[in-house]
Amino acid sequence: MPDKDAGTPRVFLVRHGETEWTISGRYTGRSDIPLTTNGEAQVSSSAAKLVGAGKIINPARIAQLFISPRTRARRTYELLFDEAAQKGLETKYEITEDIREWEYGTYEGLLTAQIRSGRKERGLDTERSWNIWLDGCENGETAAEVSERLDRIIKKIRKFQGPYMYGEKEVDVVLIAHGHILRAFAKRWIGFELGTALPMMLEPGAVGVLSYEHHNVDEPAFLLGLNMG
Template sequence: MPDKDAGTPRVFLVRHGETEWSISGRYTGRSDIPLTANGEAQVSTSAKVIVGVGKIIDPSRVAHLFISPRSRAQRTFDILFDGDSQKQLEEKRETTEDIREWEYGAYEGLLTAQIRSARKEKGLDEAKPWNIWTDGCENGESPGEVTARLDSIIAKIREIQGPCMHGEKGVDVVLIAHGHILRAFTKRWIGFELSRSLPMMLEPGAVGVLSYEHHKVDEPAFLLGVNMGTES
């Protein structure tokens, strides 16, 4: 069947590689935990497959990059793009707190079980277990606060991509960030409240893809499958 959405701009969600805290499941927000050796290898493997001229992420077709200021995200950028690509993308690269990880506040460095136990001792969550998507974090961010900063990025992306819905020029966008915030971004991309259930997984070093249906900027969508061959 014909590819009715060929040329439509895309948004690539890149989760940083593995860290010691991601292995253990500890909530990692502002803590600047470096990539493990395996985490660097994860990103390098992804880069070889999907980054380069004629590949899924072609630096010549990237209009903008939003990168978290945490070192694990910055290092992921350094591994994902080679030196020539980095020079090509230098003026398009934006390090911004708007795509940092969820601010976990009192829950930084804890496991989900520890958070729920601590909240239970305070008499919280009697009706249902703690859920970050609805309850947010003590001394950290609420779902509403996260929504506000992600919506600002989405507005910028739509402004960049809106005039080029039929591939008039390359306006792909890359986000390099963290597990929770990229899943939150996906919900907001398709207009879901963060409280709305949408089970998602994004492994360390992996890449997700968002786009639009029918070449329309007001029809944002998941891109469930991406052809791994050469781009036309």
């Protein structure tokens, strides 16, 4: 059976590898935490399986990369692409604050339980527990502020992918960033408000894929499965 969406541009979401704060579950926004040894191995493993000529992420098909300024994301880029690939991509990547992690403000470095306990002590959340997607972060970003910067990237992506929905030009995109912001990006990609319940997981060093249905830039979608052939 032919693939009715073959050739449709894709957007790859790459979460940086493990850090010490990833292990403990601490909220890591602006804190510039490096990858652990295992975190580097996670990314290298994904690169070996998924990146290269004839593989899911083919550097020759990439038109643009958006990379968070944080060290853990920039190191992930270095591990994901070998020197030859990086040379071909050197004019195609943008290091941008628009894809940095959610600004956690007062909650930076805390655990979820600590955040909820602290808010309760301050008389907040009397009817339900704190939910970042609805409540944002004290002295940090609201969901609306996060959506605004992610929508800027989405607008850029659709502008240059839109004319090539049938593969007339190779215009795949790669985002290398963080757990919360990439899940937020996925929600905005399909037009969901960040407060919409849509449980998602993206492990350190893992890759997610977004695309479009019916070769139509106005029908953004999750790409739940890829044919490895």
